[in-house]
Amino acid sequence: MGLNIENRRYIGNKSKLLKFIDDTIKKENIDFYTFGDVFSGTGVVAEYFLNKGKEIYVNDLLFSNFVIYKALLSNEKYEEEKIIKIIDDYNKIDVEKIHDNYFSDNFSGNYYHYKDAKKIGYVREDIENRYLNKEINEREYYILISCLLYSMDKISNTVGHYESFLNKEPEYKNLQISNLNIKLYNSNSHIYNEDANSLVRKIKVDVMYIDPPYNARQYANFYHLLENVAQWKKPKVYNKAKKMERKNIMSEYCKANAKAVFSDLIENINAKYIIVSYNNTYEAKSTSSVNSITYQDMLQILEKKGKINVYETDYKFFNSGKTNLDKHKERLFVCKVRE
Ligand SMILES: C[S@@+](CC[C@H](N)C(=O)[O-])C[C@H]1O[C@@H](n2cnc3c(N)ncnc32)[C@H](O)[C@@H]1O
Numbered sequence: 118m119g120l121n122i123e124n125r126r127y128i129g130n131k132s133k134l135l136k137f138i139d140d141t142i143k144k145e146n147i148d149f150y151t152f153g154d155v156f157s158g159t160g161v162v163a164e165y166f167l168n169k170g171k172e173i174y175v176n177d178l179l180f181s182n183f184v185i186y187k188a189l190l191s192n193e194k195y196e197e198e199k200i201i202k203i204i205d206d207y208n209k210i211d212v213e214k215i216h217d218n219y220f221s222d223n224f225s226g227n228y229y230h231y232k233d234a235k236k237i238g239y240v241r242e243d244i245e246n247r248y249l250n251k252e253i254n255e256r257e258y259y260i261l262i263s264c265l266l267y268s269m270d271k272i273s274n275t276v277g278h279y280e281s282f283l284n285k286e287p288e289y290k291n292l293q294i295s296n297l298n299i300k301l302y303n304s305n306s307h308i309y310n311e312d313a314n315s316l317v318r319k320i321k322v323d324v325m326y327i328d329p330p331y332n333a334r335q336y337a338n339f340y341h342l343l344e345n346v347a348q349w350k351k352p353k354v355y356n357k358a359k360k361m362e363r364k365n366i367m368s369e370y371c372k373a374n375a376k377a378v379f380s381d382l383i384e385n386i387n388a389k390y391i392i393v394s395y396n397n398t399y400e401a402k403s404t405s406s407v408n409s410i411t412y413q414d415m416l417q418i419l420e421k422k423g424k425i426n427v428y429e430t431d432y433k434f435f436n437s438g439k440t441n442l443d444k445h446k447e448r449l450f451v452c453k454v455r456e
Pocket residue numbers: 127128129130131132155156157158159160161162176177178179182311312313314328329330336337368369370
């Protein structure tokens with residue numbers, strides 16, 4: 118059995134809230150065919166509706182997420198046998214024979230053991246070369262990178278993101294590359310890697326689902342290492358956490374002007390319904406977790422666009438021990454857009 122889209126650790130992923138989202142859409146009697154998810158993260162929400170026969174528009178600012186959508190959500194052709202053979206060969210590699218490389222030079226002894234790091238660098242370079250030599254097509258390229266991203270993430274010396282590594286030497290985990298469970302879907306997907314505010318100006322959907330970050334914690338900081346491997350431009354990395362330069366993937370939603378950026382987004386959405394995910398972490402103690410957009414802001418911004426109903430559910434919440442939110446609520450704002 119291969120890996121599924123939800124089999125990764127991703128902050129704020131809505132894997133456990135899919136039923137809540139679906140039930141809310143049903144309660145509202147929303148009849149729809151096209152579904153936009155422009156802050157798609159793992160892509161689980163878009164995949165849920167693609168699986169139900171809807172046409173999806175999926176997008177994220179991070180290229181590493183785009184790669185995964187291209188691998189798992191597109192309908193482009195690929196040869197399964199070819200992928201199986203290549204992965205099989207990767208899993209037979211003798212790590213002792215691999216030379217030092219960009220990845221082992223920068224990420225061994227911190228996020229990975231030296232031998233695992235050498236293998237990650239070797240495999241990523243090999244995928245790049247196969248694509249450049251036209252041995253694999255674009256879909257196969259994205260599938261192989263995604264297999265590497267999912268597999269390497271499972272053995273990293275972290276709590277599940279790359280803000281920092283654990284305060285202990287990484288153990289040798291003997292990295293094995295796992296295959297993905299790729300499904301065939303009956304409807305279309307449109308896949309993007311751009312700023313949501315510019316994308317919404319170009320697309321029209323029945324339902325637009327919105328799940329942006331609501332605090333100062335940048336996803337580019339959490340996932341810089343996966344982004345580095347996905348892009349494979351081998352940039353210089355800095356400081357203890359070994360982050361690359363990330364100016365162009367920093368989100369405006371995590372900065373002081375978030376409210377204005379959110380307001381601009383909503384104003385420019387072309388949809389019959391807008392559904393916004395929102396949680397009450399604004400009561401959190403750590404300042405970086407404080408919500409930049411309050412509940413009242415949200416009502417004010419959405420009311421300009423149409424009629425709103427709010428739904429909520431209890432949801433278990435963890436944030437590395439600093440905050441204990443007893444009454445953590447996940448909310449959905451449903452806005453029926455005025456004609
Ligand atoms: C709360 S997460 C979404 C989680 C997602 N719903 C899931 O289930 O996995 C927010 C996402 O928005 C992305 N993001 C932040 N700013 C963005 C922007 N301006 N345009 C597009 N995506 C952005 C982040 O990279 C992150 O993946």
